[in-house]
Amino acid sequence: MKKKITIKLKQNDYKMTEQRETVLEVMLKNRGKHLSAEEVLEKARKKSPGIGIATVYRTLEKLTEMEVLYKTVFEGGKFRYELYDDAGSKQQHHHHHIICLKCGKITEVQEDLLSGLEQKIESQGFKIIDHDLKFFGYCPNCK
């Protein structure tokens, strides 16, 4: 995985640095979580104490471009990043989220029943590339 990405970087004239490796490791270790830049910084500093927030932002942005990470917003006014389920190989779709309105817990939904709806929309002349679906409600603990 790390190798794959190093190669991808090289193909684009990017260099694999200690900081980028650290950020990537943080994301790999936190598969399934949705980290903010600040949270990534905190975790990254355990391995690379000198790393700055600007580098974290730049690296997250780069990894998003490369379709290794998925960038989304839960609260508003703040981005969160997560590893694609099948990071490394390009993919269009990914899981959805249920956000608990009480405790804020985020649960994944693997189910994907949207292809039918997408087909309907495409029959009206659109070309759908991706979708983003979030559910709001209460998780079993808070219900």
Add this chain to the structure above:
Amino acid sequence: MKKKITIKLKQNDYKMTEQRETVLEVMLKNRGKHLSAEEVLEKARKKSPGIGIATVYRTLEKLTEMEVLYKTVFEGGKFRYELYDDAGSKQQHHHHHIICLKCGKITEVQEDLLSGLEQKIESQGFKIIDHDLKFFGYCPNCK
């Protein structure tokens, strides 16, 4: 509509002021659009030249609380507000959006095929209150 909201405001010890009325009118006139606070300010100043951005934010927030407006984020780092399809009467669901990756045009999708998926999720112990679904792709013009 305006009357309904005036009454709702009174019930909560809020006052109907010139500025609130102006913001409400702007939103009513722009049914189907997704305005940022800055855009609302601009339009509102045509009728109430002295209105300030803080008041616009406060009013949009209040109307969102009252479930007259729906607050969402398209680009990230910026909220947008739109009138509920059936503003005034509480409702859980509303249309979805298709965002063109080229020209940025936002189109509405009325179709709602998510109830099946919601039922599946609820059968796992969740209680779903609302959902937010966005499609990304190309509109007929840009395809």
Add this chain to the structure above:
DNA sequence: AGACATTTGATAATGATTATCATTATAGAT
């Protein structure tokens, strides 16, 4: 009209993200 609480506008403060720039590190050639 008068009293009182709410609202307003101007502006400062905040928080997240992006830009700037001098210094440092990397990849590839020698």
Add this chain to the structure above:
DNA sequence: ATCTATAATGATAATCATTATCAAATGTCT
């Protein structure tokens, strides 16, 4: 292994949207 060109880094300033503050103005009720 060293050199060189170029990209990357860290510190910090700048930006942008949003929120907080507070004195002055306004709306509601009597």
